[in-house]
Amino acid sequence: MKKTHLLTSAALALSFTMPAAAQMSIEDQITARQSAYQFMAWNMSKIKAQAIEGDVAFNADQMKAAANAIAAVANSGLGALFSPGSSLDKADDTRLKPEFFEQPEKAREVGMNFGREANKLQAVAAEGDKAALARQFAALGKTCKACHDNFRAK
Template identity: 55%
Template sequence: MKALIVGGLSAVILAAGLAAQAQQPDIEDQIEFRQAGYKFMSWNMGKIKAQVIDGSVEYDPLQVQAAANAIAAISNSGMGALFSPGSSRAEMGEITALRPEFFQNLDEAGRLGRNFNVAANNLASEAASGDQARIRRAFGEVGQTCKACHDEFRFSRQ
C-alpha cells in the first residue's frame, strides 16, 4: 500500500483501501458471489460455443462479442478477493468445490488466475474482430485456463 501512496492521493487511496476492507463479504457470501460469477461466465461461454464452435446456433457477432466482454469484465472484477482463507471445502463442506490446497499454493493460484485473465481479455479482443477462427482459438485458450485451475484446485462436482 505504501508504494502506491503518492502526494495528495494518499488520503484518497487510503480511504478507498479502508472502504474495500469494510465491504469484504463474509465467507458464505464470498462463496456465493464467486460461484455466481463463474456460472455467469459459463453461461456466456456456452453462447460462444453454440455459435462459433458447434454451430448449433446461427453466428451473431454482436452476441458473441457481448458474451466475450461479459467474461472479460468478470475476470477483471477482482474476484480474487472472494477467495479468503476459510472458504475451502475443508472448512465449509459441500457448499464449495475449492480445495484447501489453493491456500497452500497461492503463487500457483495467482499464476493460473492471471493466465485466465489474459485469456479472457484476449477472447474479448478476438470477438471484436468478428473472425471466427481467431475467436475459436481464443475460446480454446480460455477453456484451457479454466481446466488448469479446476484440475489443480477444484473438487469435481458429480
C-alpha cells in the same frame, strides 16, 4: 507529526489493499463466486454454440457481448471472493480445495493466465472473426480447466 503521517499512510494502504468484499460473509463470497463462474460458463456456452458447434447462427454482436461479459467478470477482482477460511475443509457448500491457499504462487499463476486469455477473448471477439474466436475460446477454456484441475474438487 511523523508518527501521524505514518499511521495515516498505513491506514490508507490498508484501505486500498483490503478487498472490497472483505465485509462479505464467507457464505456470501462462496455464493457470489459460484454465480460468477456460472455466468461465465453461460457466456462460454453461447460462444461454443455459435463459433464451434455452429448449432446457432454466428452473430458477431452476440459474440462480442458474451466475450465482454466474460472479460468483465475476469477483471472484477474475483480474488476478493476467496478469503482464507472459504475452502472446503473450513466451509460448507464449496468445492474450493485448501491447496488454493497452500500454493499461492500457483493460484496467482493460473489466475493471471485466465485474466490474460479472457482479455484476449474480448479483443478477438471485437474483430468478428469466427475461426479466431473459436481458437481463443479453446485457449481460454484451457485456463479454466487448469484452475479446476488444481483447485476445484470433483
